[in-house]
Amino acid sequence: MPSAFSAVSDSGRPAPSSLWRDGDFRRLWLGQTASQLGEHATLVVLPLFAVLTLNAGAGQVGVLRAVGQAPILLLSLFVGAWVDRWRTRTVMVLTDIGRTLALGAASVAGLFGWLGLPALLVVAIVVGTLSVFFDVAYQASLVRLVKRDQLVRGNSALEGSRSVAQIGGPALGGTLVTLLSAPIAAASSALFFALSFLSIRRIHRTESIPERSERPPRVWQRIHEGLRFVVSDTSLRAVCLASAAFQFSFAAMMTVYLLFLPRELQLSGTAVGLALAATGPGALVGSMLAARLPGRFGHGVVLVSAAALGDGVLLCVPALHGPSAATVAALLAVNFVFGAGSQLVNVTVMAVRQAVTPDGMQGRTAATITFVGMGLTPLGSLLGGFLAGEWGLRTSLVVTATGMMLSPVLMALSPLARLGRALPALQDVPTTAARIQVPETSLRETGGSSPGDVG
Incomplete structure (x- = not known):
């Protein structure tokens, strides 16, 4: 076989x-x-x-x-x-x-x-x-x-x-x-x-x-190993916290955003789709910048700056009024910058995560970060709906977009901000790799979906 x-x-x-x-x-x-x-x-x-x-x-x-x-x-x-x-x-x-x-x-x-x-x-x-x-x-x-x-x-x-x-x-x-x-x-x-x-x-x-053993696999033990590994590494902890802050606030903001564009700005579904589509070219630019900027300015500087710019530009949206061409153009520009900053952060964080994680822990590390980061999105969506109903769409958009700025702040206060041009090698993080022994069978795991979405 x-x-x-x-x-x-x-x-x-x-x-x-x-x-x-x-x-x-x-x-x-x-x-x-x-x-x-x-x-x-x-x-x-x-x-x-x-x-x-x-x-x-x-x-x-x-x-x-x-x-x-x-x-x-x-x-x-x-x-x-x-x-x-x-x-x-x-x-x-x-x-x-x-x-x-x-x-x-x-x-x-x-x-x-x-x-x-x-x-x-x-x-x-x-x-x-x-x-x-x-x-x-x-x-x-x-x-x-x-x-x-x-x-x-x-x-x-x-x-x-x-x-x-x-x-x-x-x-x-x-x-x-x-x-x-x-x-x-x-x-x-x-x-x-x-x-x-x-x-x-x-x-x-x-x-x-894999052949199934007579006894069920120890699912909880494997999950616990991944959680313990992430918690014990300062850089990965920072990624988790920044990701959770971003995804929670972004989910709340998007709930308000999807109501704000058609109801407050009176945009058609086509205009809404066009505005959201502007993140595509921005993400492409962000991917290209990710291949150059961290090696030139340092991974930490790029992470914090890109997250602050990409998230901060969304604070411009509540200032818009009416379904005019100028409003649509402004939304295109905002979403382009947001897409570029977010993709630059995602690619850079992915490289950092992979650098400090042994091969046998890559899958569980990615799943753990995804779980912690994306797990709060349902609560964020509920909060966005609640705020929109209680405070109105424009005020709620200001509050939720401001909440997204917590992600770059957490990165700025963490070891991520001090990362230089070269990524840390695995042997430079003995506090995690040495303490957790990874069995050979864990090499069958693969990475998670979108574990680096922190800004």
């Missing part, structure tokens, strides 16, 4: 040396890209569905977003341990089917006027739960599909698609709602999941999974 890291076809021939000549990798990449686009478009489609079709209030939109994000907090650590024991292709195919059916049913019910807010909440939690399973599974699938020397290129392709989807998905969702109506937009999101299903189910390569 081939090992979990082998890449052998059903016929016994080795996989192609070039990833893009490998049909199974192309199928995984296409399926993952379609799934990520559907997932991130849905994050905007469902709230706009509630606002435009069901006339939902601020508090209800906050609850809807929180329900969809709750599975990240409740399930991510456990799903990471469970997926190792299953065939990832099966997990991804089943989750695609489930999300297609859930959004398809919501679309049909919406067209006939049968869909109320309680049913939309059920759809949100179903899609959110299945997305957690898919996101963990596609990362684990790569190490079972390609050779070890292809992992860097494979991860680069998959994570590049995820970044594009995070940027383009919400813009696509807003545009679909405007052009096609909310129910049809939900059906369009379902089509992305259907495309993912059709692509991934055509992966032919035999996938081996």
Whole structure:
């Protein structure tokens, strides 16, 4: 039986040396890209569905977003341990089917006027739960599909698609709602999941999974090792705190933002989508800057400066008034700067995390940081909805955007701010690496999704 890291076809021939000549990798990449686009478009489609079709209030939109994000907090650590024991292709195919059916049913019910807010909440939690399973599974699938020397290129392709989807998905969702109506937009999101299903189910390569022992694996022990490792390292602790502050405030701000643009500024769904899409070119610029600036000015200076600029520019949004061309242009500029600063921070933090983490702890470290950072997003969404209902949209946007500035402040007060041009080597952090012994079996783990989102 081939090992979990082998890449052998059903016929016994080795996989192609070039990833893009490998049909199974192309199928995984296409399926993952379609799934990520559907997932991130849905994050905007469902709230706009509630606002435009069901006339939902601020508090209800906050609850809807929180329900969809709750599975990240409740399930991510456990799903990471469970997926190792299953065939990832099966997990991804089943989750695609489930999300297609859930959004398809919501679309049909919406067209006939049968869909109320309680049913939309059920759809949100179903899609959110299945997305957690898919996101963990596609990362684990790569190490079972390609050779070890292809992992860097494979991860680069998959994570590049995820970044594009995070940027383009919400813009696509807003545009679909405007052009096609909310129910049809939900059906369009379902089509992305259907495309993912059709692509991934055509992966032919035999996938081996670790043999199951008679006793259940010690899931809690493995989770605890990852938590203890992150807590014991000062740099990783700072990443966790800054990520949690950013994601909590950003979730609250986005809940208000999605109400502020169509209601306070009276922008159409197309204008909202266009404004959100401006983060795409900004993120591209941020990625290019991340390859140069840390080596020239130091990782710490770049982290703090980029986070302060990217987060701080959002404080300009509450000063805007009316649906004029100048307002749309200002939103494009704000989101461009935000996208550039956020991507610059994300790439730099990812490099720092990987530098101070042993190979055998990479997966659990990424999952722990994702859990701590993203776990507070449901509470942030609830807070945003509450503030919008109690204080009004403009005041709430000022408060939540100001809260995002806590992230660069925490980084400035931490060891992250003192990082120089060269990244710390693993041997420079004996307080973590020496104290925690990593078993050989843990080398089967892969990195988490978006663990570096701290600014």
